[in-house]
Amino acid sequence: MNKPQVPDFLKNIRVVLARPSHPGNIGSAARAMKTMGLTRLYLVEPKTFPSDEANTLASGAVDVLEQAVVVPTLAEALTDVTVACALTSRRRELTTPLSTPRETTPELIARAQDGEQVAMVFGNETFGLSIDEVEQCNRLVTIPGNPDYFSLNLAMAVQVMTYELFSHSGVTVDYLRAEGETATRGEVEGFCGHLDQTLEHIGYYRRRNGERLMRRMRTLFNRAGMLREEVDILRGFLKQVQRVADGHVQHDDD
């Protein structure tokens, strides 16, 4: 299976960092974005930018930093945006409905697919978003977490939110799955019959309830999701057991 493409509409989703203090977080956020297929980073009044520290932490995502748009106010980062999500972990006395990344993402994806520009807005590391900044957004998003220790690092929050977006983008991990043909019901049943016959043949059923034993074995092998190759290996083993039992083969330890 071929490696899938990052869908084009992700270009319509931007990450906005409002007044970030630590250059390292800008770099880590860029890396987090790129791992999830996002490239458009806006920086509102960053304390330090560009910087070597940001470049180092961005690792292979320096291109995201190079294309970053630096603006003096949040309003300028949102001019052409229809839906802006304020990421917040505090209780806000605002009537904007609060939702989780998972609840919000389908709408964001749908709008981005329609060509609208959407934004995820993250506040300063220490102070978060100001009331004024939150009021410029039309969605309030909170990442669920430990109510007693809500200390999600800025870049970690970007990672979680962009992961959530990517996981709704329609790109699956199927291309990473190993290929292997699942055995059919007939093949599994053929193996179970062979096992039954072998257990009988070597006298394993003596003084045991063979029917009950085979029912357990059948349940196990049906549950295991056997591949054709595994069935072949096990049937080869059973054949060898029968040959040994019939005296056609020398035991290795003879």
Next chain:
Amino acid sequence: MNKPQVPDFLKNIRVVLARPSHPGNIGSAARAMKTMGLTRLYLVEPKTFPSDEANTLASGAVDVLEQAVVVPTLAEALTDVTVACALTSRRRELTTPLSTPRETTPELIARAQDGEQVAMVFGNETFGLSIDEVEQCNRLVTIPGNPDYFSLNLAMAVQVMTYELFSHSGVTVDYLRAEGETATRGEVEGFCGHLDQTLEHIGYYRRRNGERLMRRMRTLFNRAGMLREEVDILRGFLKQVQRVADGHVQHDDD
């Protein structure tokens, strides 16, 4: 609404870092875990531990580091575990089925609730998990991401996986929602009638299709999810408009 408790069964879910090289990642992973209510960290053959760097990056999660269990082999970290998930981003020639964190999590939560011990196993920053390590796990988990840049940092991967677990833990963000009573259908309709009457009264409908205009307004205010308080503010405004129109009030700019 009261702050919810972290559910007790999360204690049955452990994070295992196999051969981590960078002390900073151990600290960031501990912080990531604690933000998502997890506390049990196992370190297999860490290059450096304990360390000041890990403590610094753990921030308020130093307790997780202090309780961390250091073991010489992965097998020892998994002895009492029933389900161990190997986190991997590479295509593996293994027939263990590959799934995403979202697909895997319900099973992990159910087992932890039943008292089973489950583990999420993360490999070395540079080399990932060895074949031998992966074979000691019975699930293969891949975080979906940009197929062209899969460079998720170790602690970021821990954050995403633990976020996914927490988001299935049943703890909601309801306690963070601002309280505000949603207006009933009758209240919204009462407001719309009042608006209609006001627009008529001030002559806004002259040469306009009033019925069509009100239909648009009704759609808008029904969609907006109005709160009772907002209805009250707007009806107060309409009353004032009518008083002004009737000449009962002086305009501010007179």
